[in-house]
Amino acid sequence: MNEKEKIRAGPGLGPRLLALLSGVDRLELEHFEMEIGDLEIFVPVGFGERPAPAAPVQPVRPTELIREGFSPAAGTYPGVIREVTLGAAKKDGGSRGSTVVIGGSTAPAFSSPDRLPPHPPPIAMDVFDMDISLPKALKAAVADVVNDPAEWARMNVDRFGAELVTVHLMSTDPLIADRSPREAADTVEEVLQAVDVPLIVGGCGDPKKDAEVFTEVAERASGERLLINSVTLDMAEAKTLEGVAAAARDHGHVLLAFTGLELNSAKELNRRLYEFLPPEDVVMDLTTVALGYGLEYSFTIHERARLAALMGDAELQHPTISASTNAWAAREAWLNMDPVYGPREIRGPVWETCNALILLLAGVDIFMMMHPAAVRTMRDIRTWLMQPDTAGSPRYDWASTRI
Amino acid sequence: MVAGKQQKKSIKEISPIDVYKLLPKTNCRECGEANCMAFATKLVNGEYTIPDCPPLRTDEYSHLLQELGDLLAPPVKAVTIGTGERAAIIGGKYVLYRHDFTYHNPTPIAVDVTDGMPEQELVERIKAIEGFSYQYIGRTLTLDAVAIRSTSGDPGRFAAAVRTAAAVTEHPLILCTLDPAVMEAGLSEAADRRPLLYAATEGNWQEMAELSLRFGAPLVASAPGDLALLRSLAATLTEYGISDIVLDPGTFPDAGFAGSIMAFTMLRNAACASHDELAGFPLLGTPIAAWAGEELSREAVQWKETYMAAMLLSRHADLLIMHSMEGWALLPQLIWRFNIYTDPRKPVSVDPGVRTFGSPDGQSPLLITTNYALTYFTVEADIKSAHLDCYLIVADTSGISVESAVAGRYLTAESMAEALRENNAEALVDHRYLIIPGLAARLSGETEEASGWRVLVGPKDSSGLARFIGERWPPKDEE
Numbered sequence: 001m002n003e004k005e006k007i008r009a010g011p012g013l014g015p016r017l018l019a020l021l022s023g024v025d026r027l028e029l030e031h032f033e034m035e036i037g038d039l040e041i042f043v044p045v046g047f048g049e050r051p052a053p054a055a056p057v058q059p060v061r062p063t064e065l066i067r068e069g070f071s072p073a074a075g076t077y078p079g080v081i082r083e084v085t086l087g088a089a090k091k092d093g094g095s096r097g098s099t100v101v102i103g104g105s106t107a108p109a110f111s112s113p114d115r116l117p118p119h120p121p122p123i124a125m126d127v128f129d130m131d132i133s134l135p136k137a138l139k140a141a142v143a144d145v146v147n148d149p150a151e152w153a154r155m156n157v158d159r160f161g162a163e164l165v166t167v168h169l170m171s172t173d174p175l176i177a178d179r180s181p182r183e184a185a186d187t188v189e190e191v192l193q194a195v196d197v198p199l200i201v202g203g204c205g206d207p208k209k210d211a212e213v214f215t216e217v218a219e220r221a222s223g224e225r226l227l228i229n230s231v232t233l234d235m236a237e238a239k240t241l242e243g244v245a246a247a248a249r250d251h252g253h254v255l256l257a258f259t260g261l262e263l264n265s266a267k268e269l270n271r272r273l274y275e276f277l278p279p280e281d282v283v284m285d286l287t288t289v290a291l292g293y294g295l296e297y298s299f300t301i302h303e304r305a306r307l308a309a310l311m312g313d314a315e316l317q318h319p320t321i322s323a324s325t326n327a328w329a330a331r332e333a334w335l336n337m338d339p340v341y342g343p344r345e346i347r348g349p350v351w352e353t354c355n356a357l358i359l360l361l362a363g364v365d366i367f368m369m370m371h372p373a374a375v376r377t378m379r380d381i382r383t384w385l386m387q388p389d390t391a392g393s394p395r396y397d398w399a400s401t402r403i
Numbered sequence: 404m405v406a407g408k409q410q411k412k413s414i415k416e417i418s419p420i421d422v423y424k425l426l427p428k429t430n431c432r433e434c435g436e437a438n439c440m441a442f443a444t445k446l447v448n449g450e451y452t453i454p455d456c457p458p459l460r461t462d463e464y465s466h467l468l469q470e471l472g473d474l475l476a477p478p479v480k481a482v483t484i485g486t487g488e489r490a491a492i493i494g495g496k497y498v499l500y501r502h503d504f505t506y507h508n509p510t511p512i513a514v515d516v517t518d519g520m521p522e523q524e525l526v527e528r529i530k531a532i533e534g535f536s537y538q539y540i541g542r543t544l545t546l547d548a549v550a551i552r553s554t555s556g557d558p559g560r561f562a563a564a565v566r567t568a569a570a571v572t573e574h575p576l577i578l579c580t581l582d583p584a585v586m587e588a589g590l591s592e593a594a595d596r597r598p599l600l601y602a603a604t605e606g607n608w609q610e611m612a613e614l615s616l617r618f619g620a621p622l623v624a625s626a627p628g629d630l631a632l633l634r635s636l637a638a639t640l641t642e643y644g645i646s647d648i649v650l651d652p653g654t655f656p657d658a659g660f661a662g663s664i665m666a667f668t669m670l671r672n673a674a675c676a677s678h679d680e681l682a683g684f685p686l687l688g689t690p691i692a693a694w695a696g697e698e699l700s701r702e703a704v705q706w707k708e709t710y711m712a713a714m715l716l717s718r719h720a721d722l723l724i725m726h727s728m729e730g731w732a733l734l735p736q737l738i739w740r741f742n743i744y745t746d747p748r749k750p751v752s753v754d755p756g757v758r759t760f761g762s763p764d765g766q767s768p769l770l771i772t773t774n775y776a777l778t779y780f781t782v783e784a785d786i787k788s789a790h791l792d793c794y795l796i797v798a799d800t801s802g803i804s805v806e807s808a809v810a811g812r813y814l815t816a817e818s819m820a821e822a823l824r825e826n827n828a829e830a831l832v833d834h835r836y837l838i839i840p841g842l843a844a845r846l847s848g849e850t851e852e853a854s855g856w857r858v859l860v861g862p863k864d865s866s867g868l869a870r871f872i873g874e875r876w877p878p879k880d881e882e
Binding site: 061062063067068069072075259291296297331339346347353361386389401403 | 552633692739811
């Protein structure tokens with residue numbers, strides 16, 4: 001390596017030379033050759049001058065804000081969630097004073113103010129046809145009406161603002177009271193007369209008994225566009241699905257297809273239902289598990305289903321429902337715990353509220369709820385989400401606020 | 404968006420081969436795997452991290468280390484706050500949706516103290532923050548950080564509060580004041596603690612940036628309700644030489660909260676889907692802002708803060724600052740955070756098999772439950788607190804809880820009969836009674852047929868086991 005190469009090779013030489021030369025007026029170089037081009041390297045050293053900053057130069061720090069914009073990703077999706085109407089007014093063959101439309105989303109839930117769902121997710125409140133064991137915090141609000149489904153329904157609508165009522169026909173369970181399909185249909189009729197909102201009719205979970213009950217109810221409430229809660233693959237196996245689906249079709253109702261946290265099952269059940277009904281008459285229940293007991297499975301299955309549907313999977317392009325009342329299955333919702341965790345009277349409704357709101361963000365289109373405070377909160381947040389404040393919110397400063 | 408960057412592969416698009424190419428390919432087995440390809444597969448799957456390959460850390464492979472780091476870098480940068488064992492890593496997210504991979508670095512939850520508090524109150528509140536915990540499926544869930552706010556606006560008082568806090572807690576600290584002079588006073592008292600600084604704004608960014616560089620402390624860029632300004636701050640601070648940035652898009656209470664939820668979502672979407680580097684920083688959520696909203700009763704504000712926190716956890720918040728210390732407000736957050744940060748590809752389960760409690764004999768009860776971790780640990784705790792001598796069969800339900808397992812047919816009459824056989828239950832006890840969960844009552848008849856055992860339907864919740872066994876065991880002959 002000759003001298004020239006050494007100079008070229010050493011990135012540290014500039015500063016070292018600079019240090020050597022500081023305060024020196026004159027410099028003699030011996031045994032040294034240099035091409036004119038190389039001079040450039042040494043020019044900044046500044047012979048005889050005060051030392052100037054040397055390479056590598058410190059990055060220049062900005063003194064002004066670098067202005068950037070923000071344009072949200074313009075991702076669009078090929079799929080649309082089907083719209084399903086629940087309840088039928090007189091002119092459409094029913095007797096409801098109000099009806100609701102669910103579904104219609106074209107993007108993941110509340111991901112951008114430009115692509116909001118077309119309908120606010122409605123809230124259905126539960127009524128049971130028998131005195132079931134309820135956590136105290138739930139029973140308190142409805143203690144006077146628990147033995148009268150019609151009064152209970154009326155209270156849900158008039159006092160708590162329910163937009164639908166779910167009548168759970170628990171007493172038809174062969175293991176509980178084994179009430180007959182006829183008695184069950186009587187209960188549904190009473191509730192239909194007591195309130196004029198759309199109804200969801202729930203069974204007891206036995207695939208044979210539910211089929212008998214739903215068939216009877218479908219006929220007696222012909223034309224009302226009930227949401228029948230629910231049909232399952234167990235019914236298909238028990239060979240009772242066909243009868244219920246045909247009854248729903250013949251009497252103008254909507255079916256809720258229930259599956260247990262498994263999308264292939266959900267698709268399979270939907271395919272079976274398409275043999276009987278148009279897809280616009282099918283809503284999905286993918287299962288709501290309580291916070292702390294597997295809510296993350298529900299959250300993720302709903303996100304997956306919604307994304308697959310928006311990407312074009314027609315068998316999943318159905319609105320979804322959440323039985324957020326299931327939150328009360330969590331012990332944290334009803335058990336007396338160490339006082340540090342607060343009274344169960346507030347823990348319970350908090351549990352139901354969080355359960356429902358988390359699934360609202362996962363894309364659920366309609367909620368079955370129970371505690372009035374949870375319902376109120378859901379209604380507030382739903383309203384805000386449907387009209388996001390894009391004009392900018394008032395200036396606030398939590399960092400220095402005295403609380 | 405920073406231009407000129409090659410489109411980076413998302414974690415889902417990276418194949419084990421891509422990773423294998425950047426490994427030493429010596430099959431040295433130092434990582435514990437049989438060969439480099441096996442390591443590559445687990446690395447891309449998130450089961451290992453890069454330092455788990457020891458040779459990569461040697462000089463010989465430094466070029467590979469660099470390239471592999473670039474290949475596997477998450478679109479949301481990981482930022483460390485605090486020092487030592489309790490330092491918290493925030494961000495480091497690979498995906499928008501949990502089901503696409505898994506969420507990493509569970510959101511730390513900080514609770515505030517202020518420089519307006521008398522010293523003793525401040526110390527007591529920090530002790531309460533450190534002491535709060537909840538036992539959940541065999542884990543202890545806790546709070547993670549302390550946010551110190553300056554409500555006085557006085558440098559001396561803030562310095563005193565930070566000094567006191569730094570002395571009593573090892574938790575990461577977040578220093579909250581928009582006044583650079585106050586910040587400097589506080590920061591000087593925690594210079595070696597790498598606290599997170601809140602915040603650089605349009606008005607003070609230059610002074611805050613200087614402090615961040617001088618003390619090596621990560622810095623929040625704050626632009627509530629203005630995503631363009633937020634990106635401007637991120638660009639400016641990056642250019643200033645700061646790499647550990649946290650973004651605060653603003654958490655507004657009440658009606659404004661809808662905009663906050665969407666802002667968080669759009670930012671994370673920009674980072675993960677559009678590779679927007681200026682959006683690729685951890686996001687700070689501040690449910691504490693509920694207290695700066697409408698004047699309401701304490702309980703109403705706490706209620707608001709609770710749902711805000713739960714929703715922000717669900718929508719990409721990488722760090723939360725809260726004020727409520729009420730158990731009912733914190734419990735949902737600790738549990739939900741644990742839940743969404745589990746790997747969606749693996750249920751939280753325990754091994755199936757037989758568990759023995761106390762000193763059971765041939766006359767002792769035999770129970771069955773599912774192998775969902777929460778179900779199992781709940782039943783276990785109840786059996787222990789009731790001091791029962793019994794056997795418990797843990798059936799393989801793929802980690803699904805009783806109610807869902809019955810609905811989804813992971814727990815059936817046949818699977819229970821199979822569990823009895825597999826675990827050789829006939830050798831455990833002399834009787835032929837099986838106690839099944841109350842939530843599986845529907846299966847009792849079929850299970851008797853399938854197994855040949857008599858079935859007793861137990862309580863719906865295992866907290867009722869002590870009473871159930873007291874009243875129903877030994878079983879009276881019901882024939």
